[in-house]
Amino acid sequence: MAGREDDEHDPPILDDKTEAEAKSSERDMAPPGPGTSIHRSGSRPQLDLSKAEIQGNFEERDPTILLPNQSDDISHLALDIGGSLIKLLYFSRHEDYSNDDDKGKKTIKERLGLTNGKLRSYPVLGGRLHFVKFETHKINECLDFIHSKQLHRRDPYPWSSKTLPLGTGVIKVTGGGAYKFADLFKERLGVSIEKEDEMHCLVSGANFLLKAIRHEAYTHMEGEKEFVQIEPNDLYPYLLVNVGSGVSIIKVDGEGKFERVSGTNVGGGTYWGLGRLLTKCKSFDELLELSQKGDNSTIDMLVGDIYGGMDYSKIGLSASTIASSFGKAISENKELEDYRPEDISLSLLRMISYNIGQISWMEKFVRRGTEITAPVPMTPSKTTGLGGFDVPSSRGSMSLTPLTYQTKAKESEYWLKVLSEHLPDLVDTAVASEGGTEDAKRRGDAFARAFSAHLARLMEEPAAYGKLGLANLLELREECLREFQFVDAYRSIKQRENEASLAVLPDLLEELDSMSEEARLLTLIEGVLAANIFDWGSRACVDLYHKGTIIEIYRMSRNKMQRPWRVDDFDAFKERMLGSGGKQPHRHKRALLFVDNSGADVILGMLPLAREFLRRGTEVVLVANSLPALNDVTAMELPDIVAGAAKHCDILRRAAEMGGLLVDAMVNPGDGSKNDSTSAPLMVVENGCGSPCIDLRQVSSELAAAAKDADLVVLEGMGRALHTNFNAQFKCEALKLAMVKNQRLAEKLINGNIYDSVCRYEPPSLSQM
DSSP: OOSOOOOSOOOTTSOHHHHHHHTTOOOOOOOOOTTBOOOSSSSSOOBOOGGGTOOSOOOOSSOEEEETTOOSOOOSEEEEEOSSEEEEEEEEEGGGOOEEETTEEEOHHHHHTOOOTTSOOOOOOOEEEEEEEEEGGGHHHHHHHHHHTTGGGBOSSGGGOOBOOTTOOEEEEESTHHHHTHHHHHHHHOOEEEEOOHHHHHHHHHHHHHHHSTTOOEEEETTEEEEEEOOGGGOOSEEEEEESSSEEEEEEEETTEEEEEEEESOSHHHHHHHHHHHHOOSSHHHHHHHHHTOOGGGTSEEHHHHTTTOOBGGGTBOTTSEEETTGGGGTSOOOGGGSOHHHHHHHHHHHHHHHHHHHHHHHHHHSTTOOOOOOEEOOOOBOOSSSOBOOOSSOOSSSEEOOOOOOOHHHHHHHHHHHHHHHHHHHHHHHHHTTTOHHHHHHHHHHHHHHHHHHHHHHHOTTTTSSOOHHHHHHHHHHHHHHTTOSOTTHHHHHHHHHHHHHHHHHHHHHHHTSOHHHHHHHHHHHHHHHTTOOTTOHHHHHHTTSSOHHHHHHHHHHTOOSSOSEEOHHHHHHHHHOOTTOOOOOOSEEEEEOOBTTHIIIIIIHHHHHHHHHTTOEEEEEEBSSOOTTBOBTTTHHHHHHHHHTTOHHHHHHHHHTTSOOSSOSOOOOOOSSOOOOOOEEEEEOSOOSSSOOTTSOOHHHHHHHTTOSEEEEESIIIIIITTTTOEESSEEEEEEEOOOHHHHHHHHSOOTTOEEEEEEOOOGGGO
């Protein structure tokens, strides 16, 4: 699974020569490709993709936010029309993007071949929020933009592909322009404006972000971000400073409880107005761009200028503190044109923003009878150092109760390097997945340069995209692949491995059925660990594919399974399952099995384990990715895999029929294996993500519902069981199974070596019961 990538050793099934060769595989991080530039003011790097000749709609001027897991209905278009700027937001789903493939347009669903009407239909998740700005006095440009994209005529539920007749549409709008331009919208676009209270929307949005989005709050000091801990149950009261043309300071006491307590007329409008006079900039964005290249010390008088380069430590002032904005201009014999516009822009920006901050800080003290505490720096978490957990004090209704994922600076640097080294192989696989066409090669090159730019920026500026853990980095990579329309780079590889594994499944099931109950349980766990060796995200594992067939590698890996494993709680799990010393065997009500890779991993590892639970009368829910990620199996692919396996096993066939995975008698009776009178269903749910790792705070509603009645969670694979959930505490029993395919992870997490195995069984956490 995930995390995945280049390692220094080969598995124990290989000889010493190969092992030594593998140890020398470390390489320096590749620099960004040619034509890549870093753009500081946006949320993403601005990339020169002109040579890539990308087909499709890629807007580079305005920032966007990817919502890879979005599946619910959301509003399609909204605006805020302020005194200086119009802020326009609209949503487009991934299905809206198309690719010129043999002159024919294909949606993502068509490109994935999702046309099997017999099996349940899973939506292709995800979309993009687009943010566009217009100067308010250029309202007609905004209306032209809306009209050009027909945003005003789309159904509020974007995937319906409906258009509304003129005169029936409604657009949500905040700001003074909702009143000022209502007639113009009706006249030009034939739509009505539905006015929303600006402050109410502002407070509701801030409350949501602070409660629901991790690492949303941070301090910014001397160019460095420090994230602060926000406790959702202790959020109020707080001051909300709304910086627009002017500034409003709002005291928020709870949901829907707020009041404006102060403000200033020196705000964004002041910055733009003075900046336009002093620099001749034509737009707000141009002025901000200038500030990125500025040096305010050429204009501002600093404490060090007054004290001979020294701090004024007695009263806590550093030499770099601004003593007087634009103060040097009074002591230098220079005209306006002698100063760089970049320096003027930065000095002006700091003067206004510092004063807004000062006014807001003082408001904290002048409010009588109100205690508004300063944010608290993020406390160290109980992490693996690679993506661990803090257990939150609030508890949801799910049986799953994680966490705070975070990656330390040195670990982040390491994984950025690993992702860079893996990039050439990934590009080759992605291009090959689409037939190696010239269009695929162009998009592959563009993807490589885009993702390299992301990695380069994060190496230079780790907090550029917020507080990231490995799970976020892997999701960024998958999002970037989808951005360039590589929707499933490993599709053909997964299909081949699934076919090869299904061919030998009957022999494995026959072998298992010939064993005693205790021997079978051990063999099943060994099989899961052995099959987890197949991982196209690990360089060392990819090398194995050149040394034998998938079945040969699986058999060798399984033969090398020797206890005790590096983390070995099998005996405790066996005792729970089979009973001993007077304890009765335990039958779980529902088990959630988080599956990992396609091929042998799921078919020869997790499906036989699922079959054992079904044999005991336990409901089994197979949990898989909603979107493709490397060679991970998806929830869309699992029903076909289960159907193929059910041809050889009555237990799986009857359970799949009960779970709705087989909708007719499409398979023949199985092999008549003993104990095949199962009455428990086998189901498949999507987890709501498209990454090799999983953040259990952000899962699909379907998984959340299934988890409510679960009394056992089985997490399989490095990404799900180790990188992001090794220290997770659950309200129910948990079994974490993985083969470690990265030397650094093995050393730091389990004080072991690459290809060590982890079988970690945990009873329900007493603190969570």
